[in-house]
Amino acid sequence: MEYFLQQLINGITLGSIYGLIAIGYTMVYGIIGMINFAHGDIFMVSSFIALIVITALGLTVSTGLGLTILALILVLVTSMVIASVFGWTTERLAYRPLRGSFRLAPLITAIGISIVLQNYIQITQGARVKPLQPLIEDGYTLMTRADGFTVQLSNMQILIITVTIVLMTVFSLIIAKTSLGRAQRACEQDRKMASLLGINVDRTISMTFVMGAALAAVAGLMFLLYYGVIDFFIGFVAGVKAFTAAVLGGIGSLPGAMLGGLVIGLIETFWSAYFSIEYKDVAAFSMLAIVLIFLPQGLLGKPEVEKV
């Protein structure tokens, strides 16, 4: 029981990070009907930016908790802004010039951007893993088993889960309540008509990429803080997992992406805990295959209605 609870906490934390990245995939798919293959690498770049800013600020574990949190907010804002520029550039270079071209073309250019980003980081930051000493330690012991096994909820996990919930809420509200969100949903349904109502469709699509990239930057910082090591290749693995999460939850659906992220995170964690850690990815992807057989539109996706 205690062991299960501990794995549940770990799984939710991992799932939150996947969910944050998955939102970027799902939002872009929602509006232009295409996958942004450079998204995982924007996540990777932003975790490097976070590492650089943390190092530049000279943060260590001995910095007080209050000051650390303040500094981390600064790190977060910086990496969100820079990642947004990367997201905007991706759309500008890989998608906009090819709008109206055949559907595969922007996917290829996006993969191109992804390769460029990976190699750029590999050359400028080196191919070896970059470590970061843990900044936030301690936590709460929730339970202790007779043999001394304890269920821990670390401050780091609390931070990740809280930030995820807050940002999920903020972004859902932006989509639901603001004029930008309405414009995004309008473009999703009928881009031409949206433009006839005076909506700048290109800018709305750019904003979607920017919002996705900003969330990827949050995930980048969380990943860095949680695992403490990053390298130029993390974007690929995390990207594929998050993409799986988005498809599993129903691509195009915001709550679906979050749910998908949680499911993938939980499956991975539980599989590693109870079965073999080597096969955790197999388990996660098999889950995707099984769900798609029975629910082709994903867990929360709307069934595709062909318009005549």
Added chain:
Amino acid sequence: MINIVEDPVLTVEHLNMRFGGLLAVDDLSFDVDRRDITALIGPNGAGKTTVFNCITGFYKPTEGRITARHEDGAKFLLERMDDFKIPKVAKVARTFQNIRLFGGMTVLENLMVGQHNPLMIASSYTFGGIFGLSGYKKAEKEAVELAKYWMEQTGLTARADDAAGDLPYGEQRKLEIARAMCTKPKLLCLDEPAAGLNPRESEELNKLLLFIRKERDTGVLLIEHDMNVVMGISDHIIVLDYGKKIADGTPEEIRNDPSVIAAYLGVADDEVEEVEHEIEEGVSS
């Protein structure tokens, strides 16, 4: 026979639109008065929708000039504008022959999408809106007020929170017009607004269009097949056939124009000479 348009909100000059070998619009010129309801009619395939598509930036005309004028004298060359700027800056709105509402959004949201630009500016491109600046709240309130106003005028108030896709056909048509009006247009282009409406709904549509002409400073240009609508409410009619203008005048003039009658009804082979004769008489008189 050419009507003298005093205060044109839209001037189309020598418009040509060519698709490969097909000349869909052939040297078409006309004016739309700010205070008129102007109807563009003609048999199927006459090029009416193509003209609309040129005006609203869907097509770039092969030749010709399309100018929108505001009361303050500002002029906009529509054929050179980005398509989203035509409603945003030149204030020309349109609806489609087939309904293009945002079906998954509510009636109110559809009307709010029409007011995207003022809201974006008021919210400092969303950032101000997130931090709850008072300017945004005021703009949002005004936008809701305008949306409510048009829901009242179109009788959709009770359906405000229903998904637009769930409305009956006639109400969807009205919602499209209401949404276009929420962009505060100087010129409203309606592509067959009465298509598929029953006589009662068609009557309501007439009232709505007359209201728009009377209350708002919005010129109306419509394509319509329903002659009850066309003859009942238009001040000015332009007739197209095979992309050419064959008549231009008041409903009275158009009703009695033999070339229009010939274009609409067609003529039997043995009547051709007779009709041509009549047309010549009509032209010379």
